[in-house]
Structure formats: structure tokens, C-alpha cells
Amino acid sequence: MRESNGDKITRIVISVLLLLISISCLAPVINILSISFSGKQAVETGKVLLWPVDFSTQSYHTLFEGTRVLASLWNGVVMTVGGVIISMVFTICAAYPLSKGYFYGRRTFTLMLLFTMVFTGGLIPTYLVVKSLGLIDSYWSIWMPGAVSTYNMLIMRSYFEGIEPEIEEAARIDGCKEMSLLFRIILPLSMPVIATLILFYGVGYWNNFMNVLIYINSTEKYTITVLIQQMISSQSLLTETLANDTSALDIVPEGIQSAGIIVLILPMVLIYPFLQKYFVKGVMLGSVKG
């Protein structure tokens, strides 16, 4: 089919618009990247826009040698990988039975889970529970209370429900029991939703800030998100005359903050492309069949 001129123009306008929008999303990131590779003076005088001025890797040197960024980067990886594994196991364990019409009390269990989406225990009571379980200062305090996100579990349940029942019947006729059905049929067919949820959980754990701050006491176990957040908000001490901090001498320079931000987002930026092809498919399928 041939495109009319009107269609062409529309297409071009849309493309240009989308291009502009993507540039406006990308520009701040490029700006941060350029700042992190620029000389100190150029940064202070605001000369850096989208290309490094006085190219220098000094910020990264200072960041890697002068702070605990590597240790906390590793902590972030441990917390994220551990968390994703735990969350995925439990989410699958919850979603699979709930996707089966013959599961006894399915409605009650679903309602109970939905209840947690509306009401939470509050910060202090949750803290006390975590504390009495003896989990303070270990990553279990972050992994366990948030092991299953109800929302993610529902996405997965909907996906399972959408798998053709004929496939399941065929497997059963061939002698497949419940467990092997899950592992050999359902899960391999659910790669899109699994990849999507790995991404959801992964980003969630990676960006987790408040829980790490509250539940983890040893700075040795702080994750990179907490470290970088600390560096960036140190700036705010300047503007608060009330918190008359006699030793606020180390306001972390902008170049080092930017280098920190780059290190912080890099792992996620690297992982995204690999999961993206599943990502869109997974979310869409889940939502339509909800």
C-alpha cells in the first residue's frame, strides 16, 4: 500500500517529536556523564553541557580511591541478585497455585494478598517485627519483608492463566505431575513474564534506599545507592543554617557526585537491553488477560 503525502508528513512529524522527547530524556544523562569526565574548574563554573570540558578522569580516581564505592557496588550486586532469586522463587510459588481454578481457597488467598496492597503495617511496627526476627543488619531484613510484591505476583498469575489449557492437558496425559508441569512446561513458556519480573525486582532492589538505611546498621554493608545518595544530599547541608554542622567540610564536589551517579546507573543500563525484548511482551500479556 502506498503512503499518501499526508501520511508521510504525519509520520515525519511523529518521528521528529519522538526524537526530541528521547533527546530530552537522554540530555541530563549525557550532561552528568560529561561533568564526570570534566576538569574541576570547568564544572564549578558551569561550562560543561553535553561534552566534557578539560577532559579528566580525576573524578573517577577520587571516587574509587577516596570512597567505599567498590565495596558498596559489590554489596548492591549481592543484595540485588540474592533478592531477585528469592523474590522470583516465592512469586512463582504463589502465582502458580493461584492460577489454577481447582486450587482450594483461591479466592480467599487472593483477597488476603490484595489486602496487603492497600494496607501496610507502618514503618515502626515493621521495624519491630524485623528486629524481633533477628534480621537487623543483615540483607534478610530487606529480602524477607518484601520477598513477594503482590502486584508482580498478579502479573505472573495472569500470565500463567493465559497459557492454553490444552498444553497442560496434553502434558498430563503424557504423565506429567504438578511439579514437572510447572518446571518443564509452564516456566519455559513464561520466559517473557519471568524476564520482566526479574527486571522489576532487580530495579527495585538496586534502587532500594530507605530500607537499607533503616535496617542496615553497619556501613560496611551499605549499598551503592545509599552511598551515592549520601554524597548528593550532602549538598543540602549547605542550605540549612539550622543544622549548624561544624564539620560539613567535605561537600562532595559535583564532578565526583556525577561519577557516582554514572557508576550507580551503569549496571542497570547494561542489563536493560538484554531483557528488553521480553519486557514489553511480558507486561502487555499480563495486563490484557488481567
Place this chain on the structure above:
Amino acid sequence: MLKMTRRNALIAGASLTLLGVLAACGNNDNAGNNAQSGDSSGGKKPTISATVYDRGTIAASEGTMEKNRWTKWINENGPDNVKFTAIPRTESKQKLNTLFASGSAPDLIFEFDPNIKNPLYDQKQLMPLDDMINQYSTTYKKLLEDNPILKQVSTKSDGKIYEFGKLNEAIPQFIIVIRQDWLDKLHLTMPKTTEEMYQVAKAFTEQDPDGNGKKDTYGLNMGPGLGDIFGGINLSNSYTDENGKLVRTWDNFEEYIDFAKRLYDGGMIDKDYITDNNGAKANQDFLNGKTGMFLVQSNYSFWNKLWISDYKTLQTNSPGAKLEIMPYPKSPRGQFINWINNPVQLTAVVNRNAKNPEAVMKYVDFLSEPTTGRTLTNGIEGVHWEAGPTSCPNPIDQEKNKTELGYLGQDYNMIFSVVSGGKCSFTASSFNPDKPDEKFAKDKFKENMDIFYNMIDQGAKFPGLTHLEHLPSVPQDLLVDFQNANTEINNLITKAIVSGSKITPDSAVADAQKLWAKFNGAKLDAFYQEWYTANKDTALMPDDIFQIVKDQKATQDEILK
């Protein structure tokens, strides 16, 4: 069907078991850590716990804020085995609240912000310190005896001492620097009143002082201290005493709005100043030689930043730039002094549940010793510093010190008084006169102090009722109202400044008064009045601050001569 449910039950059971195992692992981890930190306790020293700020600035090679060469030094040389809990600096309120709420707060808590500590006192979470000090203290006790003002200030409403504190250097926290080269070029003189300041700002904006043919300069930045020139515009602080009665100084607001409005309308300040909430853009403009009068923080390390590194950058970008210190001009509200660094600062409280008050007190005494203070600021003699020409510590290797001392700040000895450390703990002693740039910074410091003393002698008033940290915290039941009033009135002020002729300064103030009344202002006024009537003789008031300035003058003069 039945079979299926049994299967599911099996899975559920297995999950639970797994959960149990995981939890047990968590437990073990924890126990392991505790045992480890217990091991490091040397011999028979009692163990206490204390907080230390974590600012994320420690190098991995140094360890962590809880465990590094200085905590080791403290535990080896001090009376106790101190177990540190790190408090993230910018989230200290959250962290301390959870620690207290769950009953796991350390014995000794170091915190600057009175708005975090006062509620702890109200909730009876803090231990009164009088008995501890009387029974076990020597060094800190003497400090209190020598400086009765410290004792006065640390005594709470029930007549007992609840906080440890320190005496700081009383110096200007904010100053104004002016481009002398621009003044000379345009044949202007240093402004002495706010009206002259306005005229100079106008000339700086309109007469192209940087000579690039473009109208791209600003008269000044909306920096820290601008409100202080008009007597202060902080809602909790803008009162004046009229025969023992507190009267709110709304006129300050009116004059400030009027001044800022005219600056804004004339393009003498950055039109986008509202979005520049941490002053980064203003700083860039100044460094690029676009700002005529620069309002800037000037205490502690900010002095060196301004007069050494920033001045150098400015002169690179704008050759021939020359800065002078501009004394605060006289406003229609009178002559006010620069905001002064809190000279008597309360920085530590003790948890009511502390097991061993004696050990806590001994540790505080240890931290108050001059040698401890020196070590936890400058490091170890012969390793990090040697005595310089003024017999004060001079760094041996700045790069090494940056790594090994950079994270110290004052964070392990937040209760160390400047009077305990003698002249070497004053800012002026930190300049090495053998280095030209540091000598210059020192000369400027002297100039600034002379201006400061002179203004006080001439009767300049303090911009506000007293230093903010010495005002009481608004009680819980009024706090939300107070915060709302603060936000809304500040929004109103901003709106008045940027909306041209639509809002006049006096109508803005009338609206602000209405907002204040709406948010229970009468009750808040009564609260401050009640506090003032009861405490005006014991709280730290401007007269006390000026007295401390005078007491420290001899030391400053000796260093700066």
C-alpha cells in the same frame, strides 16, 4: 482435587521450612558480627556505644566509620571500648528515630540538630547528666565551671542538664564580598546603606562593568544573609523585646520584600534564583565574573574555599578581578551584624537506658582533653603533622592527610571546645603564613574580624531574637501549623518578589499576617512568649553572643597580629 491441595500444602510447607532456614542464616550472620566486634574489646575496659556521622567520604582502604585507624586509636588510648554506630549524616533524624523507637539506640548520641534532640527530651528518652558530671567528671566539669554559659544553655526546663556541648569560635557565618575593580571602574564607592547597595547593584547591572558590551552581569545574588541585613526574616526568630513582651517584626519582612522586589524588577538578581535552591548557579555566575556583590558562607573551610580556590578561579575567568569584604549595609530597620556561628553549641545527649553512665562520662572527659581534640582533628604528631612557625600543627603530607584524615572532620569529637584547644583550634591558626595564598587568606580573615568587631562596637544589632539553635522547638501539637505557616508565608514572599506591581510589599505583609493568624499564629506567639519570659535570663541571647566574641578577641588578635 484433594491430591492437588495436598501437593500445594507440601509446597507451602517446603517454602516455610526454607524461610525458617533463611531466617536462621540471618540470625547466625548477626551473631557472628556481634561476636566479632566483641572480640576487639581490649582487656577490662568497659564497653559503651556511641554514634558517629557517616558522610560516605571514607576511603575503602581506611575501613568504615565504625572501624578505622581513629576508632582503633580511641579504643587504645581512651578509657572505654567504644562501639560505634554510624548515622547517615543527611538522614540522621530517620535513623535515630527508628533506633530509639526500637530500643536499640546507642548510649552516647552525637547530633547537631536541636529539632531532633528536643523531642527526645520531651519523650523522656534522655538521661539527666548532673549526677554523672558531679560524680565522675573532671575535665568536662571544669569546662562547665569555667564557662557558666555552657551550663546555662545545656540546662533544660526541668532544671537538669541533658546535653553535652562545646564552645565554638564566634565569627561571621556569612559575608558579602564586592568586586572592587568594578567599583573603581564605575567610580563608585563601597555602599554603606541598602539604598546605596541598590544603586551600586543597578550600576553593576546596567553599566557593563565587565566591559564585554553585553548586559550580562548581576548586581548581587540572592544569597545567605540577605534577610539578616533587614533584621532577619525567619519566622521563629523575628521577634523583638519591647519591655519583656515579644513583638513580631513584620516590618523586616516588608523592607526585605521591597528591596528584593526592586532588585528583581530591575534584573539585578538572577530571574531564575528560585530554582537555584542550593546556590550552585549563583556560585557559577560569581566564578564566571558575572556577580558584583556575592553573599556567601564564610566560616570554617568556606573561608579557604572563597579566598584561595574560588578567588583563583575568578581571576582566571575574569582577569583583574579584585574582591573586597563589604560590611553589612545599614537598612531602614537599622544596622545589623552578620549572622554569627553558634558560639555555644549542644552536640551530644545520653540515652536514658545507658548501662554505664560512668564509662560514658569518662569517654566525654577523654574527648574534652586537648590532646584528644588535637589528634582527632590534625592526626598524629610526626605522622600527619609537625609544629609549624606558630607552634600549631602543620600538615606534613596533604595528599596522605586527605585520605587518612579527610573523613574525620569533627565527627568523633563533636564536644571538643575551641577554648580547650587553645589558639591552635581557631581558624586563624590553620593558615600557614609561609605560603602566599594562605597568608592572603589570613590577612583577609583579619580584615573581616576587624570589620566585625568594629560593627559590634558601633552597636550593630543581632538579626533576630537570638541564635536559632537556642530557640525552643515548637511543640508537637503546633508543629504542623508552624510548618505550614512557614511554607506558605515563604511562598507568599517569593510570589510578592516576582510578580511586579501586582503585589505591593505592604499588602504582602498584610497577607502574611493573615496566614500567620490562620495557622494558629497567636498560639505560637504565646508559646515563644512563655518560653522567653521564663528563660530570657538563662538562654543564650545576643548580649551573651557579643560577650563571647569579646572574650575571644584577645586570642584572635594574638594569632592575627
